[in-house]
Amino acid sequence: MQSRRQFIKTTGAAGLALGFPMIWTQRANAADTLTVADNGGALGPVMRTAFYDPFEKETGIRIVNVAHESDPTTQFKLSVDSGSHIWDVAMVTPDNVLRLSDTKKKNYLAPLDIASSDAKGILPGMLTNNWFGFSIYGVVMAYRSDHFAKATPTGWRDYWDTAKFPGRRGLYRSPIGLLENALLADGVAPKDLYPIDVDRALKSLDKIRKNINVWWANGAQNTQLLQSGEVDLSDTWNARALAAITAGAPVKIVWEGTYNVDGWSIPAGTTKLKQAQYSSLIANGPSNNDTYKLIDPKRAELLPTYPKNLERLQRRDNAWWGKNFDSANEKFQEWLLNA
Template sequence: MTVVSRRTFLLSSAALVASAYVPAPSAQGRKSLTVVSWGGPYQRAQSQAVWRPAAKALGIELVEETYNGLADLRLRVRSNSVNWDVVSIGAGGAARASAEKLLEPLDYDVIDVSTFFPGYHGEHWVAGDLYSTALAWNTEVYKNAAPASWADFWDVERFPGHRAYRNQALGHLEPALMADGVAPQDVYTTLSTDEGLKRAIDKVARLKQHIAAFWGSGAQQAQLLNDGAVDMASAWTGQIAPLMKAGRPIAMTYAQGMLDADCYVVPLGAPHRELAMAFLNEASKAQYQAAFSMAMPYGAANEAAYGDGLIPAEVAATLPSSPENLAKQLRLDAEWWRDNQARAEKLYQEMISR
């Protein structure tokens, strides 16, 4: 089953056209680097906050392109037609690309990740930003007591009302197990058994009569909450933060949120591999990651971005990777999903269709 990424949903539903920055032809002898992402507002923020300043600091020209995900990367590598140097991709896509041997190993003698949060770089990828799937709700419906955990999301007696939940298993089996009493640190051990996988899917099945919509995009989850069609939802925090900022009666909690990463990778056979490593080192610096978090409601992977006032305290409090919010969440295990997604998704879709 083809899995459409969070960002593909976000951009297609935002009704905004990708705006790529393509510079004038390179000056004589000046080095050029091609960087690829998903287009739309996300890539514009990457370009303005990170890529262009990093390219300027390195004295190189930047060419930006857009793509449609792992399949595009796979095709170029396997056909020996790689003209990309750096690619922005989700953690799950990075894990699959690594397993398929589509990526260059990153050079950590060049790329400094000494101030990164632990676990947010690997042999073939380095995190560019962090995001979460969290519990969001209508504050006018739940005035006296707000839901504070996935157990509350499943508690239709204390918190009656319509729910929205994802139409894919990815990142949505873990909340079901936590709602069923599994400790966060035991979630993936439990999911790795047949009994645990069935337990998670059965837990969602028991809530089905209260799920008004199985959402398929970021725009849909936000619209359902904004219109009052549902009273609470699992939601990508980057979709909910703008509604809260606009004063809509919506709140969210990072408690038991599912934390995930957007990554940078270097395709196997990249024409400017050494320059790509230098670029990733520059782009990973705290000031660029802080600037991106100020432009988009995504968290920095570089912990130093939260120091020295780079991100104001009132903004940091809303971001998924601020140290306070980070401690409340479960990191999505991209390797587990790489190895188990096909089986889990088949069972999940069967449950939805019953």
């Protein structure tokens, strides 16, 4: 398991400087292959350039990166239950981890066995016995500045105000993040979002339902919608909005919403328990504040952990989602079907 842990240490702790990876590994005795599941889309090539390629060069271990679903929990379980072991390392969020490590049912995660001393400078809560957080992302809003040339939306209340801010709208086809934003639009203070009042959130969504033109399903689709102008404003993950901006689209980010953390975990029972560890970052915020010394100031202002941006973001309550995802999702999917 040493090389797998080394992969996670490298990418989790050092892969936070947007292109300044610091390899902590010793070269492997023999080349091998690790399959790493990440979020795909615009993230995949950036991960490859910034971290997978340097890791391969340093260790001799080839990284095959594959894209998983936006919520990889079911895929993760199927991989372990079937014994297929299609992934050696996977990118997951804390709420994914809670659903994958329910000791009353079945634990799907292998221990990392990474000492806290190996995570110097990492923010509190970013390293547990089965997860290493490396990339902080915001569930925020993005809009096309060519459409909103005069009055521009500044928060979720404006998104709900279709009279003042007319335009084609997109929303994520999942309750996580969406319910929180619906409550913010309904006047709930960020500090009072949890426990989530699901019924109130759905009533808030009732007010905007008929104005939603696209219910998007994954990050790549979200970037394309913003980049092509198929929607004028949408909820988004900040990295997906930045991908559209980088491609030249006139897109602006509104820093109001929630934030969460992507990290690495290892599937239990993998046949390559001695083969992996590593980390990365794209347009998401580092979990090590020291890395801002290495990031261009203009780039830093587009990251969720930039102080002015973080002020308007509430950290997702993953414990609440871990316990309530199934019931909340059932209500949300029923709401969608009744549209």
